[in-house]
Amino acid sequence: MSAVLPDRHFLYVLRLADSNLVLAQRLGELIGHAPALEEDLGIANVALDLLGQARLLLAHAGVLEGRGRDEDMLAFLRAEHEFLNATLTEQPNGDFGDTIARQFLYDSWQIELYGQLAQSADPTLAAIAAKALKETRYHLRYSAGWLVRLGDGTGESHARAHAALERLWPHTVELCDPDDIDAAMFAAGIGADLATVRRGWDRRIDETLAEATLERPATPPWRWYGKRGEHGEYLGRLLAEMQVLQRSHPGASW
Amino acid sequence: MSTQREWPLYEVFIRARGGLDHKHVGSIHAADARMAIEHARDVYTRRQEGISIWVVKSSEIVASDPAEADALFEPARDKVYRHPTFYDIPDEVKTL
Numbered sequence: 132m133s134a135v136l137p138d139r140h141f142l143y144v145l146r147l148a149d150s151n152l153v154l155a156q157r158l159g160e161l162i163g164h165a166p167a168l169e170e171d172l173g174i175a176n177v178a179l180d181l182l183g184q185a186r187l188l189l190a191h192a193g194v195l196e197g198r199g200r201d202e203d204m205l206a207f208l209r210a211e212h213e214f215l216n217a218t219l220t221e222q223p224n225g226d227f228g229d230t231i232a233r234q235f236l237y238d239s240w241q242i243e244l245y246g247q248l249a250q251s252a253d254p255t256l257a258a259i260a261a262k263a264l265k266e267t268r269y270h271l272r273y274s275a276g277w278l279v280r281l282g283d284g285t286g287e288s289h290a291r292a293h294a295a296l297e298r299l300w301p302h303t304v305e306l307c308d309p310d311d312i313d314a315a316m317f318a319a320g321i322g323a324d325l326a327t328v329r330r331g332w333d334r335r336i337d338e339t340l341a342e343a344t345l346e347r348p349a350t351p352p353w354r355w356y357g358k359r360g361e362h363g364e365y366l367g368r369l370l371a372e373m374q375v376l377q378r379s380h381p382g383a384s385w
Numbered sequence: 386m387s388t389q390r391e392w393p394l395y396e397v398f399i400r401a402r403g404g405l406d407h408k409h410v411g412s413i414h415a416a417d418a419r420m421a422i423e424h425a426r427d428v429y430t431r432r433q434e435g436i437s438i439w440v441v442k443s444s445e446i447v448a449s450d451p452a453e454a455d456a457l458f459e460p461a462r463d464k465v466y467r468h469p470t471f472y473d474i475p476d477e478v479k480t481l
Contacts, residue, residue: 167392169413169424176427273423280416 141195143316146358148188149216155181156373180266187259207377211367218357219302221366231277232295238271240306243331252320275339282343297348304354394443395421399435
């Protein structure tokens, strides 16, 4: 493992943590509001898995940073522009089609990413990825199953699933578009090769969309880069709700 | 879901450990068999309750009629010799 890139190593792990944390918070908003009791529990289970992964990754990021920040400080005491989650994860829940499409696009990416990170030269990251990979297989089974039902369902469910994919598609570009941090981490044997991730992601997306009778949206001329701290209008409100307790009562615990 | 129709009911059976039988734990609604397994997993195995799940459409279960309980079960009541209570069970046998 290279010792010359501590800052990039920290940021790389922080990105992974933030995407999981923000999506877990989003899914948590649905608890008590899902279309059926069984889906309520299903979504809560996914949210808790993602939160568990986020905690492990944040704790690891805190160690890599070496400034004494623990998982809680990283989660609750950073400002919006310091969050490095993919903008896909901060998108609102919308209708069930939006929630499922977002989850499917994310799970399809994560399963490819974790598959590689399980071989990372960073042993802690490799262990977290190996554990998370099992959870992600189930998440993808859940979200892909639902996307097929919605796409290949009624006229209305098909139209809504299609609209959700169109809305979310610009937010998928950054997932597989490497920047200098991704490139450096891959070169150091710590991070994933996003070109390989993209091939796996493309294949999974195309297979499931075909089964769901949904069309793949065209690649948009604009794109988002949450992993650089550039966010849309939604993240701020999500963080306000997530962080309010810790900011109002610093150090509160039970 | 403005045109919501009820999903069919499935009965859920969980095997807690290898060597044990699947036991009935409850029921869930689901649109199809695959969703039924996922719902059963999400609702009934959140606390490591099982290693295997069966789901059966509730409408496929044929049940005895409670009104016939006397005719079906009463005759067994006075036949104590059918109970294998006269054997010593070895300590090694855990789940008989």
